[in-house]
Amino acid sequence: MVLSKTRMKLYWRLWKNLRVNAGYYFYLLGRRQSTRIRKILKHGRMPTPRSYFPTKLNLRILYDCNLRCKMCGQWGETGAYFAYDTSKRNTLLEIEVIERILNELTPRGLKLIDMEGGETLLYPQFETLLDRMRKQNLYVKFVTNGTLLDHCAGAVVKSGVTSITVSIDGDKDTHNQIRGSNWAYDKTMKGLYALREMKKRLGRNTPLVQIAFTMNRHNGAMALRNLCRDLRGKELADVLEIKLSPIFIPEQAEQAYINLVKKYFDVDKGVLSPGGFRDDYSDFVEEGYRIVKVVSALKKEAFDFLLEPLPHIPLHQIPRLYADYSWDLGRGPCPVPFDEPTIDADGNVYPCNLFTDAPLSMGNVYETPFLEIWHGSNFMKFRGMLMDQGGLLPICNRCCQLTEY
Numbered sequence: 207m208v209l210s211k212t213r214m215k216l217y218w219r220l221w222k223n224l225r226v227n228a229g230y231y232f233y234l235l236g237r238r239q240s241t242r243i244r245k246i247l248k249h250g251r252m253p254t255p256r257s258y259f260p261t262k263l264n265l266r267i268l269y270d271c272n273l274r275c276k277m278c279g280q281w282g283e284t285g286a287y288f289a290y291d292t293s294k295r296n297t298l299l300e301i302e303v304i305e306r307i308l309n310e311l312t313p314r315g316l317k318l319i320d321m322e323g324g325e326t327l328l329y330p331q332f333e334t335l336l337d338r339m340r341k342q343n344l345y346v347k348f349v350t351n352g353t354l355l356d357h358c359a360g361a362v363v364k365s366g367v368t369s370i371t372v373s374i375d376g377d378k379d380t381h382n383q384i385r386g387s388n389w390a391y392d393k394t395m396k397g398l399y400a401l402r403e404m405k406k407r408l409g410r411n412t413p414l415v416q417i418a419f420t421m422n423r424h425n426g427a428m429a430l431r432n433l434c435r436d437l438r439g440k441e442l443a444d445v446l447e448i449k450l451s452p453i454f455i456p457e458q459a460e461q462a463y464i465n466l467v468k469k470y471f472d473v474d475k476g477v478l479s480p481g482g483f484r485d486d487y488s489d490f491v492e493e494g495y496r497i498v499k500v501v502s503a504l505k506k507e508a509f510d511f512l513l514e515p516l517p518h519i520p521l522h523q524i525p526r527l528y529a530d531y532s533w534d535l536g537r538g539p540c541p542v543p544f545d546e547p548t549i550d551a552d553g554n555v556y557p558c559n560l561f562t563d564a565p566l567s568m569g570n571v572y573e574t575p576f577l578e579i580w581h582g583s584n585f586m587k588f589r590g591m592l593m594d595q596g597g598l599l600p601i602c603n604r605c606c607q608l609t610e611y
């Protein structure tokens with residue numbers, strides 16, 4: 207097989223990034239394939255209490271966002287954050303509290319911090335935050351809509367951040383329509399150009415730049431093809447992740463989850479976040495076949511970025527991914543509540559990062575040391591509830607934590 211010049215340049219770029227971040231990729235591989243926790247859970251057993259600590263920490267550093275994307279579970283058409291009052295919407299997870307948690311967890315094996323929002327780059331002390339985390343020798347990644355990236359590209363590159371994910375949902379018209387703004391696409395592209403130039407100027411091979419395209423009913427297969435063509439030859443991204451299915455939860459599954467948490471936690475009000483993802487894609491089969499065709503064709507083209515369809519399933523199964531919510535891809539049991547907690551901007555701790563409703567908080571880091579919460583009775587009850595259901599909850603089947611593992 208003869209590699210095209212484009213491919214050779216891409217692989218060389220990725221190789222240079224891999225050399226700098228080899229430890230990070232080893233960590234990711236280990237998590238996917240052979241974690242001790244995953245093996246224990248697969249045997250239907252619970253790991254010994256107090257024998258496990260987080261290796262990855264999700265931090266929702268703020269709730270606020272400068273966009274209102276249609277499909278967003280937080281600020282979209284069915285978004286859960288609209289129910290928050292102004293003071294909660296403006297809350298920031300304080301740097302001092304984050305540092306205290308890192309001091310607890312880094313000696314116990316924490317490796318990776320994953321930051322999200324809202325829009326992460328709206329966090330006023332974002333550069334300081336990156337510096338403090340990198341000083342603890344942690345791998346750091348964050349997700350952004352990219353619209354503010356041009357202002358801070360230099361700081362991001364200099365900080366040595368490991369990876370950044372920029373979400374783009376199609377060509378300019380489609381993306382702007384989904385994002386609810388006529389400037390979003392151009393601003394995001396400007397940010398990507400700034401990042402590319404800064405990496406070149408400083409001679410850096412990090413961060414790895416990933417673009418996340420989420421296939422949903424507002425864009426579709428042709429928007430993906432057009433985006434690939436728009437990006438081609440510009441060296442703006444290292445990887446284009448094609449999230450083949452959005453996170454969605456049919457109403458029945460949402461209700462089953464609400465009944466379940468009522469039974470285990472006696473909570474019947476304020477469980478709003480699953481409703482933020484309420485949708486049903488059983489009507490998407492025809493588009494599913496179109497997606498198979500387009501993705502198969504794109505995979506044969508030589509782009510200057512890697513195409514990574516997620517989840518890793520044979521492409522012919524894509525229509526089923528949308529139409530059959532009961533299909534769990536054989537991915538359970540979910541190890542996330544044993545390995546990857548989420549801390550929300552208000553300090554509440556949750557077992558997973560999509561379903562963050564205050565009545566189901568496991569505890570609050572402004573009041574209690576993190577490890578007390580981690581080993582505490584609420585967390586143990588949640589893990590027990592999960593395992594009683596066979597390792598997956600009714601709302602789990604299209605959760606990205608599960609499908610992208």
Ligand code: SF4
Nearest residue numbers: 271273275278281351
């Ligand atoms: S940019 Fe992200 S957080 Fe903001 S509205 Fe869009 S999807 Fe939601």
Ligand code: SF4
Nearest residue numbers: 540558602605607608
């Ligand atoms: S798969 Fe389920 S338990 Fe695991 S992170 Fe997602 S919602 Fe949480």
